[in-house]
Protein backbone atom coordinates (compact mmCIF):
# COMPACT_ATOMS: atom_id res chain seq x y z
CA UNK A 1 0.00 0.00 0.00
CA UNK A 2 3.01 2.31 0.25
CA UNK A 3 4.38 1.70 -3.24
CA UNK A 4 4.12 4.91 -5.25
CA UNK A 5 3.63 7.05 -2.12
CA UNK A 6 6.02 9.73 -0.95
CA UNK A 7 6.95 9.59 2.72
CA UNK A 8 9.01 12.20 4.56
CA UNK A 9 11.06 10.77 7.41
CA UNK A 10 12.29 13.53 9.73
CA UNK A 11 15.33 12.34 11.64
CA UNK A 12 15.85 9.81 8.85
CA UNK A 13 19.63 9.71 9.35
CA UNK A 14 19.22 8.64 12.98
CA UNK A 15 18.84 5.18 14.47
CA UNK A 16 15.08 4.61 14.13
CA UNK A 17 14.67 6.95 11.14
CA UNK A 18 17.31 5.23 9.00
CA UNK A 19 15.71 1.82 9.61
CA UNK A 20 12.37 3.34 8.55
CA UNK A 21 13.84 4.85 5.36
CA UNK A 22 15.37 1.51 4.42
CA UNK A 23 12.13 -0.40 4.92
CA UNK A 24 10.01 2.19 3.06
CA UNK A 25 12.35 1.97 0.06
CA UNK A 26 12.00 -1.83 0.11
CA UNK A 27 8.21 -1.36 -0.01
CA UNK A 28 8.50 0.83 -3.13
CA UNK A 29 7.87 4.23 -1.52
CA UNK A 30 9.73 7.42 -2.40
CA UNK A 31 11.54 8.63 0.71
CA UNK A 32 12.56 12.15 1.67
CA UNK A 33 14.86 12.21 4.66
CA UNK A 34 14.93 15.55 6.51
CA UNK A 35 17.78 15.63 9.02
CA UNK A 36 20.26 18.18 10.36
CA UNK A 37 22.81 15.43 11.14
CA UNK A 38 23.17 16.60 14.74
CA UNK A 39 22.93 13.15 16.31
CA UNK A 40 22.31 11.29 13.04
CA UNK A 41 25.09 10.21 10.68
CA UNK A 42 25.59 9.84 6.95
CA UNK A 43 26.96 6.33 7.65
CA UNK A 44 23.43 5.35 8.74
CA UNK A 45 22.05 6.00 5.25
CA UNK A 46 25.06 4.90 3.22
CA UNK A 47 23.46 1.65 2.01
CA UNK A 48 20.57 3.48 0.31
CA UNK A 49 21.93 7.02 -0.17
CA UNK A 50 22.08 6.51 -3.95
CA UNK A 51 18.73 4.75 -4.28
CA UNK A 52 16.78 6.50 -7.08
CA UNK A 53 13.75 6.94 -4.79
CA UNK A 54 15.70 8.42 -1.89
CA UNK A 55 16.54 12.06 -1.25
CA UNK A 56 18.34 13.60 1.72
CA UNK A 57 17.48 17.17 2.69
CA UNK A 58 20.04 18.39 5.17
CA UNK A 59 18.01 20.87 7.18
CA UNK A 60 16.61 21.76 10.58
CA UNK A 61 13.01 21.30 11.73
CA UNK A 62 13.40 24.50 13.76
CA UNK A 63 13.05 26.30 10.40
CA UNK A 64 9.44 26.22 9.17
CA UNK A 65 10.42 26.99 5.57
CA UNK A 66 12.67 23.90 5.54
CA UNK A 67 9.77 21.73 6.72
CA UNK A 68 7.43 23.28 4.14
CA UNK A 69 9.75 22.59 1.23
CA UNK A 70 10.51 19.03 2.43
CA UNK A 71 6.80 18.18 2.83
CA UNK A 72 5.54 19.77 -0.42
CA UNK A 73 3.94 17.06 -2.58
CA UNK A 74 4.44 14.27 -0.02
CA UNK A 75 1.69 11.92 1.16
CA UNK A 76 2.84 11.06 4.67
CA UNK A 77 5.27 12.16 7.38
CA UNK A 78 7.00 9.90 9.88
CA UNK A 79 8.35 12.40 12.39
CA UNK A 80 11.42 11.13 14.26
CA UNK A 81 13.68 14.19 14.45
CA UNK A 82 14.20 15.08 18.11
CA UNK A 83 16.84 15.28 20.78
CA UNK A 84 16.55 12.06 22.78
CA UNK A 85 17.90 11.30 26.25
CA UNK A 86 16.51 12.26 29.65
CA UNK A 87 19.94 13.35 31.04
CA UNK A 88 20.55 15.62 28.01
CA UNK A 89 17.21 17.32 28.59
CA UNK A 90 18.05 17.93 32.26
CA UNK A 91 21.44 19.43 31.32
CA UNK A 92 20.13 21.53 28.43
CA UNK A 93 16.35 21.91 28.64
CA UNK A 94 16.26 24.89 26.27
CA UNK A 95 17.69 23.06 23.27
CA UNK A 96 15.50 20.01 23.95
CA UNK A 97 12.49 22.32 24.02
CA UNK A 98 13.48 24.18 20.83
CA UNK A 99 13.92 20.98 18.83
CA UNK A 100 11.31 18.73 20.40
CA UNK A 101 8.53 21.28 20.98
CA UNK A 102 9.04 24.29 18.68
CA UNK A 103 10.39 21.96 15.96
CA UNK A 104 7.38 19.68 16.39
CA UNK A 105 5.03 22.65 16.00
CA UNK A 106 6.76 23.48 12.71
CA UNK A 107 6.26 19.88 11.58
CA UNK A 108 2.53 20.06 12.40
CA UNK A 109 2.14 23.45 10.76
CA UNK A 110 4.01 22.36 7.62
CA UNK A 111 1.95 19.13 7.49
CA UNK A 112 -1.25 21.18 7.71
CA UNK A 113 -0.17 23.69 5.06
CA UNK A 114 0.97 20.99 2.62
CA UNK A 115 -2.13 18.78 3.19
CA UNK A 116 -0.19 15.77 4.45
CA UNK A 117 -2.58 12.80 4.66
CA UNK A 118 -1.21 11.44 7.94
CA UNK A 119 1.47 12.31 10.47
CA UNK A 120 2.91 9.52 12.59
CA UNK A 121 5.28 10.80 15.28
CA UNK A 122 7.60 9.40 17.92
CA UNK A 123 6.43 9.89 21.48
CA UNK A 124 7.96 8.09 24.44
CA UNK A 125 7.27 5.90 27.46
CA UNK A 126 8.70 8.81 29.50
CA UNK A 127 5.22 10.38 29.39
CA UNK A 128 4.15 7.86 32.07
CA UNK A 129 6.43 9.62 34.57
CA UNK A 130 5.93 8.36 38.10
CA UNK A 131 2.74 6.41 37.34
CA UNK A 132 3.33 3.16 39.22
CA UNK A 133 0.54 0.95 37.93
CA UNK A 134 1.76 -1.83 35.67
CA UNK A 135 1.44 -2.49 32.81
CA UNK A 136 1.18 1.09 31.53
CA UNK A 137 -2.01 1.79 29.63
CA UNK A 138 -2.33 4.75 27.34
CA UNK A 139 -5.00 6.69 29.23
CA UNK A 140 -3.21 6.83 32.59
CA UNK A 141 -0.08 8.90 33.10
CA UNK A 142 1.61 10.28 36.21
CA UNK A 143 3.76 13.28 37.06
CA UNK A 144 6.42 13.92 34.44
CA UNK A 145 10.02 13.48 35.60
CA UNK A 146 12.16 15.29 33.00
CA UNK A 147 12.12 18.10 30.40
CA UNK A 148 12.34 15.36 27.74
CA UNK A 149 9.09 13.84 29.04
CA UNK A 150 7.47 17.29 29.01
CA UNK A 151 8.53 17.74 25.37
CA UNK A 152 7.03 14.41 24.30
CA UNK A 153 3.82 14.94 26.26
CA UNK A 154 3.51 18.41 24.70
CA UNK A 155 3.83 16.78 21.27
CA UNK A 156 0.82 14.62 22.08
CA UNK A 157 -1.22 17.64 23.21
CA UNK A 158 -0.34 19.64 20.08
CA UNK A 159 -1.06 16.70 17.77
CA UNK A 160 -4.49 16.32 19.38
CA UNK A 161 -5.19 20.01 18.83
CA UNK A 162 -4.11 19.90 15.16
CA UNK A 163 -6.34 16.90 14.53
CA UNK A 164 -9.38 18.44 16.25
CA UNK A 165 -8.85 21.98 14.94
CA UNK A 166 -7.53 21.35 11.43
CA UNK A 167 -8.44 17.73 10.72
CA UNK A 168 -4.78 16.65 10.38
CA UNK A 169 -4.78 12.89 11.09
CA UNK A 170 -2.06 12.15 13.67
CA UNK A 171 -0.86 9.02 15.43
CA UNK A 172 1.61 9.11 18.32
CA UNK A 173 3.80 6.11 19.09
CA UNK A 174 5.07 5.83 22.64
CA UNK A 175 8.29 3.89 22.22
CA UNK A 176 9.65 1.82 25.08
CA UNK A 177 13.49 1.49 24.96
CA UNK A 178 14.08 0.73 21.31
CA UNK A 179 17.29 -1.09 20.32
CA UNK A 180 18.90 -2.53 17.19
CA UNK A 181 21.36 -1.81 14.41
CA UNK A 182 22.66 1.76 13.94
CA UNK A 183 21.90 2.96 17.47
CA UNK A 184 24.74 5.19 18.61
CA UNK A 185 26.88 3.34 21.20
CA UNK A 186 29.09 6.33 22.03
CA UNK A 187 28.87 9.42 24.19
CA UNK A 188 27.34 10.26 27.54
CA UNK A 189 23.77 10.04 26.16
CA UNK A 190 24.11 6.59 24.56
CA UNK A 191 21.30 4.10 25.27
CA UNK A 192 22.04 1.18 27.56
CA UNK A 193 22.15 -1.73 25.05
CA UNK A 194 24.64 -0.32 22.51
CA UNK A 195 26.67 1.14 25.39
CA UNK A 196 26.98 -2.26 27.10
CA UNK A 197 27.83 -4.03 23.84
CA UNK A 198 30.48 -1.48 22.91
CA UNK A 199 32.21 -1.58 26.30
CA UNK A 200 32.12 -5.37 26.58
CA UNK A 201 33.57 -5.62 23.08
CA UNK A 202 36.57 -3.59 24.32
CA UNK A 203 36.83 -5.75 27.46
CA UNK A 204 35.69 -2.84 29.67
CA UNK A 205 33.28 -2.90 32.60
CA UNK A 206 29.88 -1.25 31.88
CA UNK A 207 28.18 0.87 34.56
CA UNK A 208 24.65 0.18 35.78
CA UNK A 209 23.02 3.23 37.38
CA UNK A 210 21.08 2.10 40.47
CA UNK A 211 21.05 -1.48 41.76
CA UNK A 212 20.06 -2.99 38.41
CA UNK A 213 16.59 -4.12 39.48
CA UNK A 214 14.94 -1.33 37.50
CA UNK A 215 13.17 -2.90 34.54
CA UNK A 216 12.39 -1.88 30.98
CA UNK A 217 10.22 -3.17 28.13
CA UNK A 218 13.01 -3.46 25.54
CA UNK A 219 11.73 -3.21 21.97
CA UNK A 220 13.62 -4.43 18.92
CA UNK A 221 13.74 -2.07 15.94
CA UNK A 222 11.90 -4.47 13.59
CA UNK A 223 8.79 -4.13 15.76
CA UNK A 224 9.05 -0.34 15.60
CA UNK A 225 9.39 -0.35 11.81
CA UNK A 226 6.38 -2.65 11.53
CA UNK A 227 4.13 -0.44 13.65
CA UNK A 228 5.14 2.75 11.82
CA UNK A 229 4.25 1.27 8.44
CA UNK A 230 0.95 -0.05 9.81
CA UNK A 231 0.12 3.30 11.41
CA UNK A 232 0.42 5.03 8.03
CA UNK A 233 -2.39 2.97 6.52
CA UNK A 234 -4.55 1.94 9.50
CA UNK A 235 -8.27 2.80 9.66
CA UNK A 236 -9.06 6.53 10.00
CA UNK A 237 -10.67 5.76 13.38
CA UNK A 238 -7.23 4.80 14.71
CA UNK A 239 -5.94 8.39 14.37
CA UNK A 240 -6.07 11.06 17.06
CA UNK A 241 -4.52 8.72 19.64
CA UNK A 242 -1.22 7.51 21.06
CA UNK A 243 -0.17 3.88 21.25
CA UNK A 244 2.38 2.03 23.33
CA UNK A 245 5.03 0.36 21.19
CA UNK A 246 6.79 -2.37 23.15
CA UNK A 247 6.82 -6.13 23.62
CA UNK A 248 4.84 -6.38 26.85
CA UNK A 249 7.75 -7.98 28.74
CA UNK A 250 9.79 -6.31 31.52
CA UNK A 251 13.49 -7.17 31.90
CA UNK A 252 15.71 -5.82 34.68
CA UNK A 253 19.05 -4.23 33.84
CA UNK A 254 20.79 -7.03 35.74
CA UNK A 255 19.00 -9.63 33.58
CA UNK A 256 19.78 -7.62 30.46
CA UNK A 257 23.45 -7.44 31.37
CA UNK A 258 23.62 -11.21 31.99
CA UNK A 259 21.93 -11.93 28.65
CA UNK A 260 24.25 -9.64 26.68
CA UNK A 261 27.30 -11.19 28.39
CA UNK A 262 26.07 -14.70 27.56
CA UNK A 263 25.47 -13.84 23.89
CA UNK A 264 28.76 -11.96 23.50
CA UNK A 265 30.73 -14.75 25.14
CA UNK A 266 29.93 -16.80 22.02
CA UNK A 267 32.22 -14.42 20.14
CA UNK A 268 34.61 -13.33 22.92
CA UNK A 269 34.82 -16.01 25.69
CA UNK A 270 36.69 -13.62 28.03
CA UNK A 271 33.56 -11.41 28.24
CA UNK A 272 31.92 -14.10 30.43
CA UNK A 273 34.05 -12.92 33.40
CA UNK A 274 33.14 -9.21 33.22
CA UNK A 275 30.93 -7.91 36.03
CA UNK A 276 29.05 -4.58 35.90
CA UNK A 277 30.07 -1.58 37.99
CA UNK A 278 27.21 0.03 39.99
CA UNK A 279 26.73 3.79 40.32
CA UNK A 280 24.01 5.91 41.99
CA UNK A 281 20.68 6.07 40.11
CA UNK A 282 20.28 8.91 37.61
CA UNK A 283 17.65 11.60 38.26
CA UNK A 284 14.62 11.44 35.97
CA UNK A 285 14.90 7.68 35.39
CA UNK A 286 11.73 5.61 35.68
CA UNK A 287 12.14 2.60 38.05
CA UNK A 288 9.85 0.14 36.27
CA UNK A 289 8.47 0.30 32.76
CA UNK A 290 6.21 -2.35 31.27
CA UNK A 291 3.68 -1.64 28.52
CA UNK A 292 0.28 -2.94 27.67
CA UNK A 293 0.30 -3.26 23.87
CA UNK A 294 -3.37 -4.19 23.51
CA UNK A 295 -4.41 -0.85 21.99
CA UNK A 296 -1.81 -0.99 19.21
CA UNK A 297 -2.72 -4.63 18.52
CA UNK A 298 -6.43 -3.80 18.23
CA UNK A 299 -6.29 -0.51 16.32
CA UNK A 300 -3.09 -0.79 14.27
CA UNK A 301 -2.78 -4.55 13.84
CA UNK A 302 0.61 -4.44 15.59
CA UNK A 303 2.11 -7.80 16.54
CA UNK A 304 5.70 -7.88 17.79
CA UNK A 305 7.75 -10.37 15.79
CA UNK A 306 11.02 -10.13 17.74
CA UNK A 307 11.46 -10.45 21.50
CA UNK A 308 14.48 -9.45 23.54
CA UNK A 309 16.75 -12.49 23.11
CA UNK A 310 16.46 -12.76 19.33
CA UNK A 311 16.62 -8.97 18.87
CA UNK A 312 19.76 -8.86 21.02
CA UNK A 313 21.38 -11.71 19.11
CA UNK A 314 20.83 -9.88 15.79
CA UNK A 315 21.98 -6.55 17.28
CA UNK A 316 25.16 -8.00 18.79
CA UNK A 317 25.94 -9.72 15.51
CA UNK A 318 25.56 -6.39 13.68
CA UNK A 319 27.77 -4.45 16.14
CA UNK A 320 30.47 -7.07 16.07
CA UNK A 321 30.53 -7.12 12.28
CA UNK A 322 30.42 -3.33 11.85
CA UNK A 323 33.02 -0.77 12.94
CA UNK A 324 30.67 0.60 15.64
Ligand SMILES: NC(=O)c1ccc[n+]([C@@H]2O[C@H](COP(=O)([O-])OP(=O)(O)OC[C@H]3O[C@@H](n4cnc5c(N)ncnc54)[C@H](O)[C@@H]3O)[C@@H](O)[C@H]2O)c1
Nearest residue numbers: 011013014015016036038039040060061081082122175178
Ligand atom coordinates in the same frame (compact mmCIF):
# COMPACT_ATOMS: atom_id res chain seq x y z
N1 LIG B 1 15.53 5.08 20.81
C1 LIG B 1 14.59 4.97 21.74
O1 LIG B 1 14.61 4.07 22.57
C2 LIG B 1 13.45 5.96 21.78
C3 LIG B 1 12.50 5.82 22.81
C4 LIG B 1 11.44 6.72 22.86
C5 LIG B 1 11.31 7.69 21.90
N2 LIG B 1 12.26 7.81 20.92
C6 LIG B 1 12.10 8.89 19.93
O2 LIG B 1 12.27 8.34 18.63
C7 LIG B 1 12.84 9.34 17.77
C8 LIG B 1 14.08 8.79 17.09
O3 LIG B 1 15.02 8.45 18.11
P1 LIG B 1 16.41 7.74 17.80
O4 LIG B 1 16.69 6.83 18.91
O5 LIG B 1 16.42 7.23 16.41
O6 LIG B 1 17.42 8.97 17.94
P2 LIG B 1 18.57 9.51 16.96
O7 LIG B 1 19.28 10.58 17.73
O8 LIG B 1 19.37 8.39 16.43
O9 LIG B 1 17.72 10.15 15.78
C9 LIG B 1 17.21 11.46 15.81
C10 LIG B 1 17.50 12.10 14.47
O10 LIG B 1 16.93 13.42 14.46
C11 LIG B 1 17.87 14.31 13.88
N3 LIG B 1 17.61 15.65 14.40
C12 LIG B 1 17.79 16.08 15.68
N4 LIG B 1 17.47 17.38 15.77
C13 LIG B 1 17.05 17.77 14.53
C14 LIG B 1 16.61 19.00 14.00
N5 LIG B 1 16.53 20.10 14.74
N6 LIG B 1 16.27 19.05 12.69
C15 LIG B 1 16.39 17.93 11.89
N7 LIG B 1 16.82 16.75 12.35
C16 LIG B 1 17.15 16.67 13.66
C17 LIG B 1 19.23 13.78 14.31
O11 LIG B 1 20.30 14.23 13.50
C18 LIG B 1 19.00 12.28 14.21
O12 LIG B 1 19.32 11.80 12.92
C19 LIG B 1 13.07 10.56 18.64
O13 LIG B 1 11.93 11.40 18.55
C20 LIG B 1 13.14 9.99 20.04
O14 LIG B 1 12.78 10.94 21.02
C21 LIG B 1 13.32 6.97 20.84
